[in-house]
Amino acid sequence: MELRGKVLVAQGGGPTAVINQSFVGVVKEARKYSQVTGIYGALHGLAGIVEEDFVDLTKETEHNLEFIAQTPSSGLLSTRDKPDAAYCREIFKVLKAHDVRFFFYIGGNDSASTVSIINDEAKKSSYDFRAIHIPKTIDNDLMLNDHTPGYGSAARFVAQAFMGTNLDNRALPGVYIGIVMGRHAGYLVGATALARKYEDDGPHLIYFPESPFDQDKFLADVKRVFEKHGRCVIAVSEGIQDKNGVPITVKLNENEVEKDAHGNVQLSGSGSLGDLLSQLIKDNLNIKRVRADTLGYLQRSFAGCVSDTDQIEAREVGERAVQFAIGDNLDGSVAIVRTGDYSVDYQLVELKEVAAKTRLMPKEFINAEGNNVTDAFIKYVTPLVGSGLPEAYRIRAPKVPKILNK
Amino acid sequence: MELRGKVLVAQGGGPTAVINQSFVGVVKEARKYSQVTGIYGALHGLAGIVEEDFVDLTKETEHNLEFIAQTPSSGLLSTRDKPDAAYCREIFKVLKAHDVRFFFYIGGNDSASTVSIINDEAKKSSYDFRAIHIPKTIDNDLMLNDHTPGYGSAARFVAQAFMGTNLDNRALPGVYIGIVMGRHAGYLVGATALARKYEDDGPHLIYFPESPFDQDKFLADVKRVFEKHGRCVIAVSEGIQDKNGVPITVKLNENEVEKDAHGNVQLSGSGSLGDLLSQLIKDNLNIKRVRADTLGYLQRSFAGCVSDTDQIEAREVGERAVQFAIGDNLDGSVAIVRTGDYSVDYQLVELKEVAAKTRLMPKEFINAEGNNVTDAFIKYVTPLVGSGLPEAYRIRAPKVPKILNK
Numbered sequence: 001m002e003l004r005g006k007v008l009v010a011q012g013g014g015p016t017a018v019i020n021q022s023f024v025g026v027v028k029e030a031r032k033y034s035q036v037t038g039i040y041g042a043l044h045g046l047a048g049i050v051e052e053d054f055v056d057l058t059k060e061t062e063h064n065l066e067f068i069a070q071t072p073s074s075g076l077l078s079t080r081d082k083p084d085a086a087y088c089r090e091i092f093k094v095l096k097a098h099d100v101r102f103f104f105y106i107g108g109n110d111s112a113s114t115v116s117i118i119n120d121e122a123k124k125s126s127y128d129f130r131a132i133h134i135p136k137t138i139d140n141d142l143m144l145n146d147h148t149p150g151y152g153s154a155a156r157f158v159a160q161a162f163m164g165t166n167l168d169n170r171a172l173p174g175v176y177i178g179i180v181m182g183r184h185a186g187y188l189v190g191a192t193a194l195a196r197k198y199e200d201d202g203p204h205l206i207y208f209p210e211s212p213f214d215q216d217k218f219l220a221d222v223k224r225v226f227e228k229h230g231r232c233v234i235a236v237s238e239g240i241q242d243k244n245g246v247p248i249t250v251k252l253n254e255n256e257v258e259k260d261a262h263g264n265v266q267l268s269g270s271g272s273l274g275d276l277l278s279q280l281i282k283d284n285l286n287i288k289r290v291r292a293d294t295l296g297y298l299q300r301s302f303a304g305c306v307s308d309t310d311q312i313e314a315r316e317v318g319e320r321a322v323q324f325a326i327g328d329n330l331d332g333s334v335a336i337v338r339t340g341d342y343s344v345d346y347q348l349v350e351l352k353e354v355a356a357k358t359r360l361m362p363k364e365f366i367n368a369e370g371n372n373v374t375d376a377f378i379k380y381v382t383p384l385v386g387s388g389l390p391e392a393y394r395i396r397a398p399k400v401p402k403i404l405n406k
Numbered sequence: 407m408e409l410r411g412k413v414l415v416a417q418g419g420g421p422t423a424v425i426n427q428s429f430v431g432v433v434k435e436a437r438k439y440s441q442v443t444g445i446y447g448a449l450h451g452l453a454g455i456v457e458e459d460f461v462d463l464t465k466e467t468e469h470n471l472e473f474i475a476q477t478p479s480s481g482l483l484s485t486r487d488k489p490d491a492a493y494c495r496e497i498f499k500v501l502k503a504h505d506v507r508f509f510f511y512i513g514g515n516d517s518a519s520t521v522s523i524i525n526d527e528a529k530k531s532s533y534d535f536r537a538i539h540i541p542k543t544i545d546n547d548l549m550l551n552d553h554t555p556g557y558g559s560a561a562r563f564v565a566q567a568f569m570g571t572n573l574d575n576r577a578l579p580g581v582y583i584g585i586v587m588g589r590h591a592g593y594l595v596g597a598t599a600l601a602r603k604y605e606d607d608g609p610h611l612i613y614f615p616e617s618p619f620d621q622d623k624f625l626a627d628v629k630r631v632f633e634k635h636g637r638c639v640i641a642v643s644e645g646i647q648d649k650n651g652v653p654i655t656v657k658l659n660e661n662e663v664e665k666d667a668h669g670n671v672q673l674s675g676s677g678s679l680g681d682l683l684s685q686l687i688k689d690n691l692n693i694k695r696v697r698a699d700t701l702g703y704l705q706r707s708f709a710g711c712v713s714d715t716d717q718i719e720a721r722e723v724g725e726r727a728v729q730f731a732i733g734d735n736l737d738g739s740v741a742i743v744r745t746g747d748y749s750v751d752y753q754l755v756e757l758k759e760v761a762a763k764t765r766l767m768p769k770e771f772i773n774a775e776g777n778n779v780t781d782a783f784i785k786y787v788t789p790l791v792g793s794g795l796p797e798a799y800r801i802r803a804p805k806v807p808k809i810l811n812k
Contacts, residue, residue, distance in 0.1 A: 012774030015577050040806055054806035067799035075801055080578065097809040141793040164707030167479030171421050171450075172486065176675075219532075269582075269697025270684070271677010275443070278676065296699030297598025301570030303601075303796040307712065325714070390710040393473035395481055400446055400460035 025318020431724020
């Protein structure tokens with residue numbers, strides 16, 4: 001018998017510029033199915049389910065849905081709650097009471113883990129139920145995905161940011177450090193390479209969580225670039241770690257470091273890593289003008305910097321999730337697969353293949369020195385940031401011959 | 407007799423998103439005058455004059471000039487050099503050798519000061535010479551100007567940034583602090599108010615250099631907002647100071663603070679102020695999730711966030727500067743005057759009225775409590791950020807009645 005019942009959609013973890021595209025994709029696609037008896041949104045992710053805090057999305061206009069799709073950050077609000085067995089029992093009480101039969105959770109690998117747990121609990125309690133994980137993360141670190149919705153827009157943001165700060169650093173030379181998000185994976189910091197156009201453009205150095213960070217090597221790199229160009233622009237992932245896997249921000253920081261429910265150390269929302277690296281350069285290299293910015297939350301929520309490719313794909317993963325769950329009666333996680341240069345398709349993969357796992361940058365995307373991306377990475381990332389990326393231009397006028405022969 | 411000779415254009419101080427519009431305005435306008443025997447650009451501002459480091463802008467194409475105009479940061483590169491009498495003598499040796507008779511310096515109040523000094527030296531040495539200061543500064547702190555080129559685009563950037571971080575903070579509640587540029591004037595931090603649309607949108611609190619910063623008052627403000635909304639978004643100017651005029655960043659910072667040639671304390675390029683305020687809240691208010699971002703150099707150089715109004719005006723000040731100097735044989739500083747709602751005109755004002763002076767926010771732009779802008783400020787700033795500012799939308803769907811009556 002065809003499964004009939006309500007659709008529930010929710011968002012978990014950190015927001016992205018296009019996470020509402022997926023949410024709206026779910027809602028608009030779900031409206032097409034006669035077996036759907038209602039479409040609810042849970043506020044603040046799982047927490048909203050436990051609290052029975054739902055909005056009735058069948059009473060939302062098409063126009064407003066499209067406006068929300070264009071708005072960054074989670075329109076249904078978010079949570080970092082991680083469910084245990086007791087939490088799941090609470091969730092099922094509510095889902096059953098409202099006859100929710102289709103659940104769509106938009107989030108990263110922690111959210112995939114959540115969907116997997118809920119799915120297992122549903123099976124244990126013989127509740128006929130489809131749960132689908134819809135990917136999103138600016139970190140781009142989900143297994144089996146060529147890339148994840150949210151990454152392209154964040155990559156575009158950091159490219160535009162470094163395009164500007166490279167020009168700034170060229171005008172007023174010195175060392176500039178920009179700290180970029182990315183807990184375990186260097187995909188986002190790698191995208192700063194798209195800021196380059198001319199041979200001497202920065203970022204001149206890029207540091208990844210995947211390549212063990214060594215202070216002496218770092219200082220030697222900076223010294224070499226500064227001696228060559230009279231300036232140095234450096235992109236550093238917040239997640240850089242030493243050869244033993246200890247985050248540099250934990251290693252250099254004297255203060256206590258916060259952890260979330262998933263056991264993740266707080267990396268964002270503080271300028272300390274940038275300031276510590278800045279001090280390291282000042283103390284060791286006799287360079288006067290050293291500046292550090294931490295790009296922070298702007299990377300995932302800035303209003304008005306979005307990849308059109310990312311927007312479309314985020315919408316499509318939401319649509320396809322509904323088609324898999326309601327049309328095909330399947331569970332799983334929707335993954336983006338690259339099928340051409342450039343084209344993608346969507347596949348349903350096992351939740352357990354994505355849940356709580358982290359995809360790192362492959363070796364062929366990072367140079368042997370561990371301080372730059374490769375051409376293979378540039379080829380990989382270029383289509384993801386979308387069309388119309390700004391471009392920097394320089395004066396080509398010739399030098400005037402000196403008269404005073406200085 | 408009509409003054410004949412070369413035009414020299416240069417850029418000083420921190421870059422903006424539209425500083426090249428003014429530069430290109432000078433070059434394209436200067437090409438129309440028969441008494442102009444050449445158009446040179448000095449690289450790295452005054453330093454390029456002393457070094458005789460010129461490019462011949464008569465050999466630059468129209469297309470490339472227009473591309474450069476769209477590129478943020480100083481295309482001619484910049485400097486923070488401050489000239490003394492000896493430095494000026496070096497400058498005049500070079501200007502005379504190259505028969506430079508018209509000098510255009512695009513910069514802030516320090517640059518106006520520079521032009522004033524050079525102008526005085528020219529008069530002393532009876533060198534027939536016109537020097538014009540063309541305004542630019544994201545701080546918007548030049549005397550006699552309704553606003554300055556560069557401000558509108560930076561204001562747009564911070565508005566879009568806070569629009570996003572407000573949505574982020576709404577999705578994952580806590581306290582968010584964003585540190586905004588502005589050494590003495592709060593115009594830029596005030597523009598974060600344009601991020602608001604719904605009644606409970608942040609920034610909920612805004613702190614200005616003009617209003618003495620009191621820690622206890624600050625903590626009480628944050629506590630009140632957090633209790634009301636369960637979250638709090640705060641915009642803080644990097645230039646906030648205590649009632650004795652001591653910058654809070656100097657007061658709270660244990661490390662030595664850098665100064666530039668103009669005696670300005672280094673405020674940007676470090677996350678320390680945000681981190682210190684963050685710690686203050688954690689230590690005193692028992693709020694767990696407190697995050698601070700320092701918006702940093704992105705505010706003045708981000709590629710791809712620009713006010714169209716600002717672009718046009720920046721171009722026009724450059725054009726008018728040439729018309730004043732070459733067409734009318736005058737010296738001075740070009741000022742933007744508001745003549746309607748919204749229209750502007752350009753006036754030539756005395757260099758001494760602008761040089762090394764700072765225009766602060768008038769009382770009517772800041773509320774009595776010193777923690778928010780007024781409606782008068784919103785009216786003032788709205789046209790400056792240009793057309794098509796992104797807008798945030800929210801779900802309007804009604805709540806679903808609870809079944810389990812939690």
